[in-house]
Structure formats: structure tokens, C-alpha cells
């Protein structure tokens with residue numbers, strides 16, 4: 001395989017367009033999994049709606065996220081001649097695959113989420129193949145960095161932002177898990193960490209993480225993915241916030257949806 005700049009631009013532009021479409025679609029009605037899975041769309045009474053197939057959350061998250069880890073790892077491993085040393089490959093391995101290693105093998109094992117709709121799982125899987133290929137292909141076949149990139153402010157600040165975001169994301173998902181005993185499926189008011197300021201603390205962490213990756217790698221595919229993440233998890237944070245305000249009369253009024261003190 002050779003680097004095709006046209007392919008990189010086309011796939012990145014498609015990712016941004018997909019993000020915009022998702023923002024438009026899910027800005028008003030939430031993505032139908034987790035706490036929004038059973039919400040009414042208003043067209044049909046619930047007893048007339050076809051029942052959707054579901055998978056246990058642990059299994060669904062594992063299957064959904066696995067391609068985002070596996071595809072870049074395979075691209076790295078199968079490249080001939082092998083190419084692990086360049087900085088682009090090390091960034092891909094350490095940051096992108098590190099995140100998806102955690103999401104695939106650790107988050108999925110620990111989750112106490114409710115069963116996950118098969119349809120959402122399949123589209124999530126497809127997305128992970130697409131994005132795993134785009135990020136992997138760019139880093140393995142196209143990325144080139146100057147020798148002193150490790151001393152560049154974009155590299156250091158990007159890595160720090162990525163680690164900061166990852167810390168917030170993992171800690172916030174941990175706090176959400178602690179709200180339930182094993183087997184329990186009820187929703188409670190999230191407490192502690194950045195949940196003091198926002199309803200979507202885990203989503204805020206995820207966004208910071210991918211902007212950190214984009215800054216450290218300074219490339220089009222990574223910025224496209226960071227933008228996509230805002231378009232996907234931003235509306236989800238907003239709908240979670242509205243859900244909490246509806247459900248809990250004592251929900252903290254000063255708490256915002258996604259950006260502390262602002263939104």
C-alpha cells in the first residue's frame with residue numbers, strides 16, 4: 001500500500017460530513033441507547049412498536065470497539081517492510097490504540113450498562129472499522145514528522161491534553177459505575193469529579209482526549225475525528241442533562257450539560 005493524500009482527504013471529509021449529519025439528526029432526538037433507549041418518538045404507542053434486539057452491554061461494547069483497536073494494529077503489523085519506529089507509528093500505537101485497548105478490553109469488562117441495541121452496535125462497529133482504518137492508514141503510510149517534533153509545543157501540549165482528557169473520561173465512567181450495584185439498572189444523580197460542574201463529564205473528557213490527539217499529531221484525520229466526537233457526544237451530553245432535569249427535582253441547577261459554567 002502507498003500513501004494516497006486524496007484518499008486521506010476524502011475519508012476525513014466524509015468523517016466530518018458524517019459528524020455534521022449526526023449533529024443534525026441527534027441534536028433534537030437522542031441516540032437510542034442507554035437512558036434514551038426507551039424514550040418515545042411520538043409516532044406509535046409502545047405496544048405497537050417492534051421490539052429491538054439487544055445484546056448484554058459487556059459483549060456489545062467489546063464487539064463494537066474491537067475494530068478500532070484491531071484495524072490499526074493490523075495495519076501496523078502487516079506493513080511491509082515493518083515500520084514501528086517512526087514517530088507517527090508510535091503515536092498511533094501509544095495514544096489511539098492505547099485508548100481503544102482500554103475501551104475494548106477494560107471498559108467493556110467493567111460496564112454495568114443495560115443491554116445494548118443490536119442495530120446501534122452494528123453501526124458503531126462499522127464506524128470503528130472506518131475510523132480505525134483512516135487513523136491507522138494515515139499514521140502508518142502517510143505521516144512524517146521533523147526530527148525535533150517531540151520538542152514542538154503542539155506535541156507536548158497535545159500529549160498533556162490527551163492524558164488529561166483520558167483521566168477525566170476514565171474517572172467519570174468509574175463514578176457512573178459506582179452509582180449502581182452489579183445487576184442494578186436504575187439511574188441516579190452522578191456525584192463528584194467533573195460531574196459537580198457538568199452532566200456529561202465523561203463526554204467532556206472524551207472530547208479533550210481527541211483534541212489532544214489531534215494537536216499532538218497535527219493531521220487532518222485526527223482533527224476530523226475530534227470534530228466527529230464533539231458532534232456525537234455533545235448532543236448526548238445535552239440530552240442526558242435534560243433527562244436529569246426532568247427526572248430529578250433536586251438536580252443541581254448550577255450544573256451545565258458539557259462545558260463548565262457555559263453550556
Ligand SMILES: NC(=O)c1ccc[n+]([C@@H]2O[C@H](COP(=O)([O-])OP(=O)(O)OC[C@H]3O[C@@H](n4cnc5c(N)ncnc54)[C@H](OP(=O)(O)O)[C@@H]3O)[C@@H](O)[C@H]2O)c1
Nearest residue numbers: 034035112113114176179186187188190202203206229232
Ligand atoms: N468518541 C466517540 O465518538 C464516542 C461515542 C460514544 C461513546 N463514547 C464514549 O464511550 C463511553 C460510554 O458512552 P455512553 O454514551 O454509553 O455514556 P453514558 O450514556 O454516560 O453511559 C456510560 C455508562 O454509565 C451508565 N450510566 C449513565 N448515567 C448513569 C446514571 N445517572 N446512573 C447510573 N448509571 C449511569 C450507563 O448505563 P446505561 O447504559 O444503562 O445507560 C453506562 O453503563 C463514554 O466514555 C463515551 O465518552 C465515545
